[in-house]
Amino acid sequence: xxxxxxxxxxxxxxxxxxxxPQVLAQLGYEQxxxxxxRRTSALWYDHAMFEVQFFHRGFTYDRRVNIxxxxxxxxxxxxxxxxxxxxxxxxxPVKLPAELGFxxxxxxxxxxTPAYKDEVIVFLGASYFRxxxxxxxxxxxxxxxAINTATEAGEEFPYFTDFWLVRPEADDRSMIIYALLDSPxxxxxxxxxxxxxxxxxxxxxxxxxxxxxxxKLGIGALTSMFLYGENYxxxxxxxxxxxxxxxxxxxxxxxxxxxxxxxxxNPHSLRVNRFMDQHPRGYGLIQRDRDASHYLDVESRxxxxxxxxVEPLGDWGKGGVELVEIPxxxxxxxxxxxxWVPEGPVQPRKAIAFSYLLYAYSRSNRWPPGGRVISxxxxxxxxxxxxxxxPGLRRMVIDFAGGDLDDLYAAQPVRAxxxxxxxxxxxxxxxxxxxxxxxxxxxxxxxxxxxxxxxxCYLTLYGEALTETWTYLWKPPGGT
Numbered sequence: 001x002x003x004x005x006x007x008x009x010x011x012x013x014x015x016x017x018x019x020x021p022q023v024l025a026q027l028g029y030e031q032x033x034x035x036x037x038r039r040t041s042a043l044w045y046d047h048a049m050f051e052v053q054f055f056h057r058g059f060t061y062d063r064r065v066n067i068x069x070x071x072x073x074x075x076x077x078x079x080x081x082x083x084x085x086x087x088x089x090x091x092x093p094v095k096l097p098a099e100l101g102f103x104x105x106x107x108x109x110x111x112x113t114p115a116y117k118d119e120v121i122v123f124l125g126a127s128y129f130r131x132x133x134x135x136x137x138x139x140x141x142x143x144x145x146a147i148n149t150a151t152e153a154g155e156e157f158p159y160f161t162d163f164w165l166v167r168p169e170a171d172d173r174s175m176i177i178y179a180l181l182d183s184p185x186x187x188x189x190x191x192x193x194x195x196x197x198x199x200x201x202x203x204x205x206x207x208x209x210x211x212x213x214x215x216k217l218g219i220g221a222l223t224s225m226f227l228y229g230e231n232y233x234x235x236x237x238x239x240x241x242x243x244x245x246x247x248x249x250x251x252x253x254x255x256x257x258x259x260x261x262x263x264x265x266n267p268h269s270l271r272v273n274r275f276m277d278q279h280p281r282g283y284g285l286i287q288r289d290r291d292a293s294h295y296l297d298v299e300s301r302x303x304x305x306x307x308x309x310v311e312p313l314g315d316w317g318k319g320g321v322e323l324v325e326i327p328x329x330x331x332x333x334x335x336x337x338x339x340w341v342p343e344g345p346v347q348p349r350k351a352i353a354f355s356y357l358l359y360a361y362s363r364s365n366r367w368p369p370g371g372r373v374i375s376x377x378x379x380x381x382x383x384x385x386x387x388x389x390x391p392g393l394r395r396m397v398i399d400f401a402g403g404d405l406d407d408l409y410a411a412q413p414v415r416a417x418x419x420x421x422x423x424x425x426x427x428x429x430x431x432x433x434x435x436x437x438x439x440x441x442x443x444x445x446x447x448x449x450x451x452x453x454x455x456x457c458y459l460t461l462y463g464e465a466l467t468e469t470w471t472y473l474w475k476p477p478g479g480t
Contacts, residue, residue, distance in 0.1 A: 008180075012211075013183065018097075024058040024062075028059070031059070034089070035058060035085055036088070037056075041053075041081075043165070048167070048170050054104070055104040063161075067162075068163065069167055070167060071167045078102075104122070105124075107119070131308070132360055133196075133200040133306055135304065137304040138305075140285055142202075143222070144160060145206075149216065158181050163178065174196075186210045186214065188208045189206065189207050190206045203355070204356055206219075207351055210348050217341065222285045222337070224246045226248065226266055226336050227245060235267075240296065244331050247264060248287060250283065250284075251285075251368070255278045261372065270327065284307060284359075289303070291303060310356050311358075316342070316354065317343065318344075371405045374401050374402075376396075377398075380395065392446060393444050393445070394447070400439045400440075400459055401439065422451040422454070452473055454472075454473055
């Protein structure tokens with residue numbers, strides 16, 4: 001695999017996919033959904049715990065992906081056949097060439113019940129893949145690589161051109177996937193080891209071979225959707241649902257062991273923040289709110305969307321976790337992106353190797369192991385009933401729960417450690433919300449003119465940290 005990637009990197013980039021027939025290229029979303037794979041045509045059908053089904057080319061999925069099977073020491077191409085698919089009434093008739101090929105694939109496994117094999121991972125489009133644990137529904141995506149995200153030069157989207165699927169034994173509970181990545185700037189050799197379960201793990205190993213210098217490389221990239229939540233972001237939507245998001249925060253664990261939580265915001269303008277670190281222990285885009293009554297969406301079921309956590313394997317050195325928040329008015333767009341940016345330039349012909357574990361989970365006391373932020377709310381400050389909002393002041397309310405907080409009585413001297421990069425923090429209160437295990441911090445922020453304020457807050461008892469660190473960037477209206 002590495003030799004193939006190196007060989008490609010030594011030559012100029014070229015498009016390897018045959019052109020898609022016009023009829024398929026012009027399919028709409030509903031038309032494309034009317035092309036269905038026949039389960040009985042699945043690779044390893046009724047042979048193993050795992051089965052592989054394929055996606056037809058069409059709609060925005062125009063590139064052909066070459067798929068191969070490895071059995072022992074033998075490698076064979078998985079041939080395309082239109083008889084593997086059902087073409088519904090919405091699909092116009094078209095003559096399909098034998099070399100048309102597939103757009104991607106999904107792997108099925110008896111994740112939730114032995115009577116049915118559920119989708120557990122999907123590779124479809126560019127370098128995107130989605131993973132599910134038990135009792136989860138698809139939401140956010142992972143990516144093999146991000147290149148020049150949120151830069152003036154514009155983002156480049158590498159894609160997996162070839163896959164090799166290692167045929168598992170009948171009772172195997174894990175399987176191996178190899179992939180070749182290509183783009184004008186870089187090639188890459190990847191290995192994915194899939195381990196389904198309540199928390200599904202994917203061990204990802206990659207080796208990149210740059211063709212040219214790259215301004216910004218994003219490793220372990222995650223992408224998600226955040227339209228709105230309980231956190232005021234200055235954008236209002238006329239919608240019956242209280243919250244709409246696949247993830248509600250960025251969680252990190254730094255090389256020093258500090259856990260931090262940054263609530264996501266759907267901003268008015270593009271926001272890019274990089275959290276510098278050394279030897280990172282992990283990061284992820286997390287769907288922390290699991291209360292269905294907070295969404296009221298019986299179709300989308302946002303409370304069942306997985307969280308993704310990236311745990312580096314080996315030393316990733318210096319760099320930073322970058323969070324990109326893109327303005328969006330529709331929930332169909334993935335407008336949140338997070339990835340690790342290594343320190344130093346990416347030079348041509350200098351290989352870059354990395355490895356990490358990707359976890360897809362719903363609830364866990366491991367991430368983080370102590371107290372955590374469960375909600376963030378902000379609003380105007382009023383001096384009394386029927387009064388006008390106090391100009392320039394902002395009220396911040398943060399709820400913490402979990403860890404040792406659950407066992408603390410209200411009389412315990414829990415303290416909030418708060419800092420702000422600009423402005424002043426006033427009227428801080430810390431209290432346990434009656435009849436709950438929630439501890440609430442409230443304070444007023446008096447900004448310094450139009451300067452943004454980078455806020456941090458965590459709870460302590462007798463000087464010992466009880467919680468992760470809440471971080472938040474407040475930008476006054478009209479601020480820079």
